[in-house]
Amino acid sequence: xxxxxxxxxxxxxxxxxxxxxxxxxxxxxxxxxxxxxxxxxxxxxxxxxxxxxxxxxxxxxxxxxxxxxxxxxxxxxxxxxxxxxxxxxxxxxxxxxxxxxxxxxxxxxxxxxxxxxxxxxxxxxxxxxxxxxxxxxxxxxxxxxxxxxxxxxxxxxxxxxxxxxxxxxxxxxxxxxxxxxxxxxxxxxxxxxxxxxxxxxxxxxxxxxxxxxxxxxxxxxxxxxxxxxxxxxx
Numbered sequence: 001x002x003x004x005x006x007x008x009x010x011x012x013x014x015x016x017x018x019x020x021x022x023x024x025x026x027x028x029x030x031x032x033x034x035x036x037x038x039x040x041x042x043x044x045x046x047x048x049x050x051x052x053x054x055x056x057x058x059x060x061x062x063x064x065x066x067x068x069x070x071x072x073x074x075x076x077x078x079x080x081x082x083x084x085x086x087x088x089x090x091x092x093x094x095x096x097x098x099x100x101x102x103x104x105x106x107x108x109x110x111x112x113x114x115x116x117x118x119x120x121x122x123x124x125x126x127x128x129x130x131x132x133x134x135x136x137x138x139x140x141x142x143x144x145x146x147x148x149x150x151x152x153x154x155x156x157x158x159x160x161x162x163x164x165x166x167x168x169x170x171x172x173x174x175x176x177x178x179x180x181x182x183x184x185x186x187x188x189x190x191x192x193x194x195x196x197x198x199x200x201x202x203x204x205x206x207x208x209x210x211x212x213x214x215x216x217x218x219x220x221x222x223x224x225x226x227x228x229x230x231x232x233x234x
Contacts, residue, residue, distance in 0.1 A: 002043030002056065004035070012036070014072075020170040021073065028170075028177050029073040030054045036072035045074040053077050079177070096179045097205040099130020100137060104168040105157060112146040113153050116193055119167040123155035123189075135200040138191060159195070160188035176202065 001011050014034030021031040032045060036056050045054035054074030061069060086093045101124045110118040126132050126139040140152025160166060161175045162185060179185060181204045186197050 001046065002036075002040035004037035004039040006039060010040075012040070017071075018170075019076070020174045027079060028076055028174055029057065030076055032072050032074060033070045034072060035068045035070075037068045040072075055080055094181045095205040096176050096181050096183065096202040097131060098172075098176050098185075098200060098202060099127040099132040100139070101125045102158070102169060102172065103151060104170075109146050109149065109151060113144065113151075115157065115190075117157060117159060117190060119159075120190070121158040121166060121169055121172050122151065123158065124152045126155075131200050131203045135198050137187070137189070137198060137200065156189040156191050156198075158187050158189050162186050163188075 001009075004010050012035040014032050016030055016032050018031040020028035030045065030053065034045070036059050040056050041058070043056050044052045045056055047053050054076050056072060056074045058073050059068055060071040060073075083093050102121045103124060105115070105118065105120045105122045107118040109115075109122070123132075123137060123139050126137050138154075138156045140155035142153045144151055144153045158166065158172065161172070164175075166172055166175065175185065179202055181202055184199050184201045186199050188195060188197050
């Protein structure tokens, strides 16, 4: 519900295509094909029971279009509630920060790189003074092109968090977003074929949106700014 292009009291309808979708901001966005245009942003996303489930935030655009092309994103209501409570209590908001950029590991990439697993999260870069860098997590060091996708090989592969298997960036971002600044996550990683556990104490996401993180993109994430190679985790 909103006022797209100034047209007040406009309602659009669609379906939810994904939850915990990472768009590079390390927030677990709800993806919907309900039309969102300038003037809908900030409006509620409502389910069929009349419950607010999110706040419309952004859209994906195609070509030269700056309007709706059928892919929109909303901030989940639980995230909104958490932000509101922090603002009411402290006047500011902190988001947990892992300090990596990473990508979902696909079977195709696994085969091309001759990796021992075909799912998980492939660490691309680590912010050295961030939580993961201080804990000793390792990023990739060799640019490799697999089909149309370019990745950095040689980094850690995250396969589980706190003993629970993860298979994608969406999983990682959800885990980080469920956590608070100061929480410790135990990351199970594969490095040079060997599995090991690395404890990472989450920091606060820097204000600079250009910082890498996964918590995304999502940290897991986002969670700071995370850039996924094309085709990864989408």
